[in-house]
Amino acid sequence: MRNILVTTDFSFDSYNALFYATQLYKNQKCTFHILHAYNNKSPLKEEYNSINKVDKLDDFLKLKAEEYLRETYHKIVSDNENNSLHNFITVSKHNNLENAIKNYVAKNQIYLIVMGSKGATGALNIFIGGNTIKVVKSGIHCPILCIPKQIDYHSISKIGYITSFKHSIEKLPLSILHSLITEHNASLNIIHICDDKSVQAFQEDNKELLIEYFQDCVPSFHNLPCDKTKAQTVSNFAKKEALSLLTMCYYKHNILDSLFREPVILDLSIYTEIPLLILPS
Numbered sequence: 001m002r003n004i005l006v007t008t009d010f011s012f013d014s015y016n017a018l019f020y021a022t023q024l025y026k027n028q029k030c031t032f033h034i035l036h037a038y039n040n041k042s043p044l045k046e047e048y049n050s051i052n053k054v055d056k057l058d059d060f061l062k063l064k065a066e067e068y069l070r071e072t073y074h075k076i077v078s079d080n081e082n083n084s085l086h087n088f089i090t091v092s093k094h095n096n097l098e099n100a101i102k103n104y105v106a107k108n109q110i111y112l113i114v115m116g117s118k119g120a121t122g123a124l125n126i127f128i129g130g131n132t133i134k135v136v137k138s139g140i141h142c143p144i145l146c147i148p149k150q151i152d153y154h155s156i157s158k159i160g161y162i163t164s165f166k167h168s169i170e171k172l173p174l175s176i177l178h179s180l181i182t183e184h185n186a187s188l189n190i191i192h193i194c195d196d197k198s199v200q201a202f203q204e205d206n207k208e209l210l211i212e213y214f215q216d217c218v219p220s221f222h223n224l225p226c227d228k229t230k231a232q233t234v235s236n237f238a239k240k241e242a243l244s245l246l247t248m249c250y251y252k253h254n255i256l257d258s259l260f261r262e263p264v265i266l267d268l269s270i271y272t273e274i275p276l277l278i279l280p281s
Contacts, residue, residue: 002030002111010068017116017147022080031087036065037100065092098134105142113144136250136278143176146276156184162191162248165203169213173279177247181217188219193230247277
């Protein structure tokens with residue numbers, strides 16, 4: 001049984017991420033933990049401000065969260081066609097989203113965190129949303145699947161894994177990636193972006209270990225010359241190869257970290273079309 005944590009702010013995007021997760025693991029036994037975190041900055045506060053303030057804000061937010069979680073529960077059970085392999089748990093926490101997730105993951109055996117790209121605020125905030133960025137950078141040791149806004153679920157057939165070969169696979173949580181490949185009979189494209197520096201011996205060693213780990217998946221390797229930016233290089237390759245999922249590990253100062261800071265990400269349409277699986281380092 002896999003425990004999958006899905007965050008929600010009751011927006012269409014967050015529900016879409018929840019539905020996507022149920023389809024991705026349609027044939028696997030899973031419990032989906034649907035988490036809503038609220039505080040005085042909650043989008044639900046707008047409803048409180050628009051009515052007579054009979055209840056205290058915290059009480060109002062708690063009641064509204066529980067009401068909307070019930071609605072979400074009934075909707076996903078129906079849309080999921082009462083899949084007997086799936087269970088759903090709803091959870092509301094008075095906290096900011098980052099801390100609510102960290103605390104919940106620490107107390108429960110969470111296999112994967114799923115987040116929508118943008119929330120109810122509709123803020124134009126980078127390609128996977130400000131909340132997701134905060135969660136990734138907080139050091140939560142759990143894979144995070146980022147679902148772009150309003151994409152439909154399509155079977156996972158081609159997966160791209162971006163690596164510099166600078167880190168030993170012994171320290172990487174690659175089992176979830178391996179499982180996705182085998183469960184969906186997907187192909188694995190290992191992507192290395194070339195820079196001006198020559199490949200070191202330890203990188204070659206790590207590449208061989210990667211080949212051995214994924215030998216039953218028969219991976220293909222792609223050494224890509226860098227375009228104007230590494231982000232644009234990834235974007236162009238993903239479009240050309242019609243990848244259905246991108247995967248990378250998060251390290252400080254790697255390509256993903258730079259994507260969080262570079263303005264160029266605002267121009268990358270690829271990240272509004274392809275889910276991104278972020279593995280913790």
